[in-house]
Amino acid sequence: MTAYRPDALIASDISAYLELHQHKSLLRFLTCGSVDDGKSTLIGRLLYDSKQIFEDQLSALESDSKRVGTQGQAIDFALLVDGLAAEREQGITIDVAYRFFATEKRKFIVADTPGHEQYTRNMVTGASTADLAVILIDARKGVLTQTKRHSFLAHLLGIRHLVVAVNKMDLVDYDQAVFDRIVDAYAEFAQSIGIQDFTPIPISGFQGDNVTTRSDAMPWFGGPVLLDHLESVEVNGDIDRIKPFRMPVQWVNRPNLDFRGFAGLIASGTIRPGDPVRILPSGRTSTVARIVAMGGDKDIAVAGESVTLTLADEVDCSRGDVIATADAPPQAADQFKATIVWMDPAELLPGRAYWLKLGTQTVSAVIRAPEYAIDVNTMARAPAKTLALNDIGVAEIVTDRGIVFEPYAESHDLGGFILIDKLTNATVGAGMLDFALRRAQNVHWQAVEITREAHAQQKGQQPRLLWFTGLSGSGKSTIANLVEKKLHALGKHSFLLDGDNIRHGLNRDLGFSDQDRVENIRRIGEVAKLMTDAGLIVLTAFISPFRAERAMVRSLLPEGEFFEIFVDTPIEEAERRDVKGLYKKARAGEIANFTGISSPYEPPLAPEIRIDTTRTSPEEAAEQIVEAIMGVWSPML
């Protein structure tokens, strides 16, 4: 067994060697296959054959192979690749791992992702940055459901180059007929899902056939050896260079009053000083003055480079804006059709607001109920109400303001996005914008002459939203009514939204499932916001059981206008009072999804006001609330 054997040039002429390696390009690729397809073995083989394994690693590998290997006394290359301790014991790779190796022509970053169905999220993650995917097929098994799944996901993520590596050819006597049969079956499937082109290669990762060197055992194969192919395909950045210029602004560099640079990574195109550019979404135009770099300005920059640009004019431009070619700018819109991959154990709640991050823009976004979900095994579309972990579906997305975008098929940088839960901050999903919905592109915000400030001033008050939350029967409506009476007596303009005037009208179509509860609160929040825009003091009395929705409404309003009032009544006490007899019915099973009994209530963590109704009467509570609000109100009240 030989370990690392260095290149002869290293010893004879190190400068020549370094010069050669200085100009290598970089290819990122992904390997897909299940544990049994020999994926880790193939990667181990590539590392080994390209001399990336050192003596100490090899001796560890030899002893590990004998101890826990699956290849008897032979070297188990898979052990080079499998990472975390727990996984090593289970014998499965369960996450995305990145490996590195280099040849004279290229440096390679390999994303190794698992083939199990429940790990769609990992494969999508690995695929998002890959120029090429190697789909492994076991020659003894042929095209399997998982082969189709991997190919579909690679295609969905827009990977341009697909290699179909028919592995374990040594176990089918290097038989050309087996290979041809598999390639034909694959070609038929590939065409059915829109894959235009792929490169089939018969290999043996275990024996090394057609991996780095041409196999003597398969003289019938005239195509490229795997490594030669990896060394020669065109990488994404070089393709993106011929597209129109786009650079999402990451950070504005202002060390002093005389310098204002816009820093970002060029998503596509090339740029030179003097080029006319347009700032999106404002649409203002200017020209590039300098491409600033430590060690001297540059006269050209291309897709894939991180740069700092200065402009000839003082135009407004900040993080989230996109600097683009003046005559071919991207669009802005706030409603989209998108393909979404759900990545969180908690399922998607249509109607709930999530953070959406695309390029350098982060906005609040609501996902409508999916139009359909896609079965990754059959590619069949099925109706869906939501998306669970590892589900893929197509849905409409509405953002709270316009974002600059391009369809994912045209730009991964301006069409790919992640979704972040507003409370847990977890990355819960990823998606690809397919296109903007026409109605959004045509509906523009009407600039209003009478502003919300003007409305409020006329009424001589500051708009407020007093949001009462608590269990059914806690006393929300009672207290809210008393507060409104007091405000009215003080000559204030107010309005109370409660179950009676909302559930019977605006939200008549909604039930009490979690999804409907989310939509219920969203609509109430929007109505309440319009009323505060009109200058009113709005009071709402709804159970509103979820923190996320209350936080969403809070985010709709200017800072300081939202008051969360927690009417804190223990469930035992509310049930004892049972003013409307609802608890009794719920206990009898006559009401489904009843908050506190069969549906959760998430109490506020830091409400502006908390009322303990076991110690405070409704009248006292109302006085406290008016007092508390008066205390922080401007003298205008």
Place this chain on the structure above:
Amino acid sequence: MDSATASPAPLTHLQRLEAESIHILREVVAEAERPVMLYSIGKDSAVMLHLARKAFYPAPPPFPLLHVDTTWKFKAMYELRERSAAKAGMELLVHQNPEAKARGINPFDHGGLHTDLWKTEGLKQALDKYGFDAAFGGARRDEEKSRAKERIFSFRTASHRWDPKNQRPELWRLYNARKAKGESIRVFPLSNWTELDIWQYILAEGIEIVPLYFAATRPTVERDGMLLMVDDERFRLHPGEVPVERSIRFRTLGCYPLTGAVESTANTLESVIQEMLLTTTSERQGRAIDHDQTASMEKKKQEGYF
């Protein structure tokens, strides 16, 4: 497109790695409240600092450097530390764990406890003390198996723990830097660099590194199969041990009584790289920390070691 002007050659791997690292550095500055760069003075730190200077030029990098000091680094490292911070125009914060100081924890008497108290605990203390919510580290994925699976933005709980089973997926160039109060992220801009990339970049950019990486005649003793340098008078010689002048250099740098040297005459960057490429053992052999157990680094990371 102006086809008359020749487009430059395709980007090289180093140009791509540089662009990615700069993008990561800027993203953190745009999204975190109080970022800091952990600076260990080694060659990877030197590259990371250089990338930060490029990312924010002409402004100085808008965050301080933090050195979690064990008081046992090589003298030459302390010298470069001061010079590099000044050259970058950055504030340099040095933290030494007061408990380790009071208890006189040292590498001669305390073994693993030395690393744990000075480095692991010291780092947590410093991050808490200054309230940093994002810390750049120079770790690379090619160094060790568990690192290969760690995200570029690696989330830490309020008690600084890493949960390898619950990492945020990282897609495209989109990093989720959101976190609750008290939680923090470790960010690794050099994740996709290999050791050879680091050396090639140092060569291409003319980055200053600690002279200890180059061979010179230095006083040494041989102990437990390791070649140690007698860097100051605190080095405790065993009975019969006499420092011997040898031509040595270091492949990695840490606390001097724990860092093994290699005998070498390579005194230029090219010859160091040549020696590195001709060597048949991987980089971390020189560091005592990894020998404890196979999955030791993973365990240390879960506990909060960088």
